Structure formats: structure tokens, C-alpha cells
Amino acid sequence: MIGFIPNVGYAPFYVAATNGYYDEEGLDVSFQYAPEGDIGVVKQLGANTVEFGYAGDHAVIIGRTQDVPILSIQRIIQENLFGIYSKETFGTDEPYDLVGKKIAISGPGSTPATITKIMLKKSAINTTQVEFLYVGGAVISTHLTGESDVFATYLPMKVVAEGIAGEQMNEISGSEYTTIGRTYVITTERMINEHPDIVRKFVRATQKGLEYSVEHPEEAVDAFIKFNPDAIEKKQLHLSIWKAMVERGFDKDTNGNPIFYLPSEDNWAEKQDQMFDIGIMDKKTPIEEMYTDEFISN
Template sequence: MKLRFMLFLTLIIFIITACSAPAPAPTAAPTTAPAANPQPELRTVTLAMSYIPNIQFAPYYVAAAKGYYAAEGIEVNFDYNFENDVLQRAATWPASGVAFATTSGTSVLLARQQGVPVKTVMTLYQRFPIAFFAKANVPLASVNDLRGQTIGIPGRFGESFYALLAALYAGGMTEADVTVQEIGFTQAAAVMEDKVPVAIGYAMNEPVQLREQGVEVNVLLAADVFNLAANGIAVSEALIAQEPELVRKFVRASLRGLADTLANPAEAFDLSLQFIPEAQLGNLDLQRKVLAESLPFWQNELTAQHGLGYTDGQLWARTEQFMREAGLLAGPVEVEKAYTNEFVPGGSY
């Protein structure tokens, strides 16, 4: 009996001890870091540009550098060209691979007259950026001062030639009232060396170069004589019909870059240097002045009212009429089909 009691007591003590002992620590389960959310793949689109890498493209560079295109799910391939077929390449999207092209309104009107289905969806230059320039001893107060002058132009093509014809048109003159001399792309040197008294070039380029060399210049802006539809972004009608949202995203990001460039040119200049080869930078102080001179051409009272990138239909109508009467267009063009403002948001960016 005593033995049974001792065994029972031992069992009770064992049970109490076991129950009061701390539970063994659970074996840690193997852990793995949670999978990061994969970033959506960016869609690459090509922007065919009508010139070499240049500070004039700062708004697009800023949009790329600050991630505005990426925020829209796209990555822009800057495709530089000397050739004049950027519109033709955009027109044949998607076969060409070129979705967007930088080009002038005059070029779009010429293309459409030839049956090329392209349309401007954003205007960068609200004022035609061409200018007549001369040394300070040559008067250039108005278009009448061109009468009887020898005027140097790169050739009978492109924006400089159109500006000359438009100025003569506005002044009631013909080529018989001036002497036109084709000098290639040597306008600044030709004026500097007195090879021609007057030359035509980009307002933010050749006159700025001459001033940088200490030459005082007189400038007559083509836009102050007869403004023409100027540079912007054009796309094919097929792209608009098939992928309007892609067009909207590209324009929206580009206009954010433009707004930032206007608000902070110094930052825009520094960001742009990432996209311009060092060998093409040249004089940085000169290039900063080129950018500064460009800013007023990208905005006006209409952009203040309708938003940056706005296309002025009345300006395009006047341009089309001039081009017909000057013989640049063989026949009328439906101007309202050559551009659209549907992708340009109003207000601020």
C-alpha cells in the first residue's frame, strides 16, 4: 500500500513539473524576401528629329531626364536626321518604326498637298523662328529696308527661303526687288566678312553668334513681318486613329518638359547636356544664350489662354493662303485637317 502511494505521488510530481516547464521555442520557418513588384516595361517610341543633337530640343530632353516619358509608360528614342524625310517616315508608321517627328507647319501643309497623311498634334514654336540680320550700319527697321538689298540664304529650300518669300509677299515685293544670293549654311560668316549685307538664319542662332564675337547686329524677325506655321510634333493619321492614348501621353510628357524649361532654363540647359555629345557642345555660354533666345518663341498670348503646345488655326489658314499664292502649294489644302488641338491639355502642367 505504501509503495503504491509513493508511485502515485511520483507520477503527480512529474505531471506538475512537465506542465510548468517552458514550452520549447518553435523551430523558425525559412523566410524569403517578398518579391518586389516588377516595374512595367516601358514602350519604346521613336522621335525623328530634323537636326543633330541641339539645345533647341531642350523640352524633349527635360521630359526624358526628369522621367516624364517614363511616368507615361514610354521611353523615347531620339533619332537625329539631316534628311528631309522625317514626315514621310512618320506617315508610314508602324512600318517605319517612327511614331513622332519634329517638323514645321509649312512642311505639314506641303506633305498633305502631296497626299501624305500626317497631322500636327503639338506646336512648339508659336512664332516662326527665322530672322533677317545685318551689321548695325545696315538698316533693318521694317520689311521696306529689304528693297534693293542683297540677301544671303542657304538655298532655295526650307524655312529660310519660305521666310524670304513671305516677307516679300507681305511687303508687296517680288524677288526682282532684291538680289538673292545662295551662300549655303555660312550666314554668320558671310555677314561678318561683308560678303552679303543681309542674311537669313534662325533668330536664336546666327545673330547670337555674331553678338558673341562682338559684332553689333540689326535683326528683323520674320514673324514680325509675316508669321508662318512653325515647328512642332507631327504624327500619322493612322497613329491617331489606332493609338490616340499613346499620342496623348507623349504630348503630355513633352509639354511638362516644355513648362519646366520655361520655368527654369538653367536646369533645363544642364539636363540637356546629357543628350548632346561633348564634341557638339562648343561654347557653353553661347549655347546658354541660344536657349534663352528660344524661350520667347515657345509661348505667347494664345498659349497663356489655351495652354502650351496650342496650334493657332488662323495662323495656319494664313500660311496656307500665302503658300498657294507664292506657288509653294500647287493647290488648296484642307487646313483644319492638317492639325489638331485634341491632345493639348489646357491650364498648367
């Protein structure tokens, strides 16, 4: 089992299931969804109700800080796709432009909230100089109705907003300020200790799904629709989203092929320091406890 919220961004898993990669490994995989988001996935893993989860590095670090015995074992979306978006530009397109502005964010403890605060801190802006609007799932609508000046979210939501508004959104990219926002397959220490063979098989099948999804966007969206039939109404939108994620979410080698990094090839210490510095954690965890390359490298 794996826990996350339905989204075309999770196409690699749907492809792995649709193309029979999990079956080939002898794995019976079903999907469970955590409406609470990444942190809900970590909680379910901690409670041993699921064997694998898909979540961002932010949730992994928070989980480890709260002594949840989890590790990231495979990097999926390789880059941070976070941005602060708006219909209009406010000047230099730097966080300085946000002073005095209303920023719509999904939730107060969310990854977008953390990344936004890091961006502000790195730009020497105090959080009191902006106004946060925690609006749940209404980040786009609050912006389009004029209630917020900007909205802080991920690239897929930008694509959705542009579709609704019929115009391009201005972007202050988060990737210049932090690497927080990359996503991982995670599992528990118990699974690694007791069922390393299953972990290895799961990672291998998911990797095949990931590579296929990146190389075949149309089929990736078809696999997503297979598991979420209602999504067929907006197939083109989902295709646009997935293509944008592939374009921005993966470094390319000299031949233009996507690069898939190891979990260790990330700035875990910097991520943790940034989260600690903005005060959302009161202790740090050894970074070696947050990941292992053991399964992907083999």
C-alpha cells in the first residue's frame, strides 16, 4: 500500500501498476489516499497502516524530528517545483516585492508555508511584513477573486490557475532559495529491517514506472485516468501539468535524458537547518537517519 492524494503528479505509481511492474515483482499494490497530505502519509507510516508512502522531504524531516522511524528510499520529483505566483508582476519578481502583500497558502504547517518563510528569511524580510492567508484548497480562487495578492503553491497549481484565468502567471521560483519540495518514496525502518526484499522490489518497480512516465507523458496521464476516471474530463489539463512537471522537475544530461538522483544526493542538512532557523522545529536529527541509497543503487 501507498498513501497520497490523487494527482497526476503521482503518475509514476499509476504507470507502475498499469504496466504491471508491481505484478512482475510479485507485489500486490493498492493505493490509499491521505487527505491531510504529506504529513498524513508520514503519520500513517508511523502508525504502520501502510508500508510505503510518497511525500516531500519536508514531511520526512518533520517526521524524523518527531521520532517517526521513516526513511526516504527513492527520489521521485527531482527538483523543487514551488513558486509564489500572481497575475501581475510587482516589480523585481523577488521576495522583496511581497512586503505588505497578502499571500494565500494552503495551511499553516504545510510545505508551502515553510518554503515561503524560508524565502522571506533569505531575503531579510520579517514574516510580520507580509500577511499570510491560510486558505486550504482555495489558493487559486482567493487570488483570482482578488482576496490575495499572490498565492504560494506548486507548479501544477500554477498551470491550473493559468487555465482558469486564461493568462500567464508571474512566478517567484522557490528553487533559488531552497531545495525543500523534492519528493520521495518513503518507508519505515521496520520494513527495511524485516522485509528488505519487498522494499527493493517496490523501489525497482516504481523506478520503472517513473522512467516510463517521464518518457511517455501521454501514457502517464492515461494511467492516472485509469485510476481516477473522473479526470478524463480534463485530460489535456493533466497532460499540461505532467509535462510541466517533467520539464521543470528533472535535470537533463547532455543527451537530454532525465537524471535520477540518489536520496543521498540532496541537501538534507541545509533543508533541516532552514526549517530549524524559521522556528518550526526545536531540535535537529542526524541527516543519515533521513535517507538510504541501499535500495535504489542496487
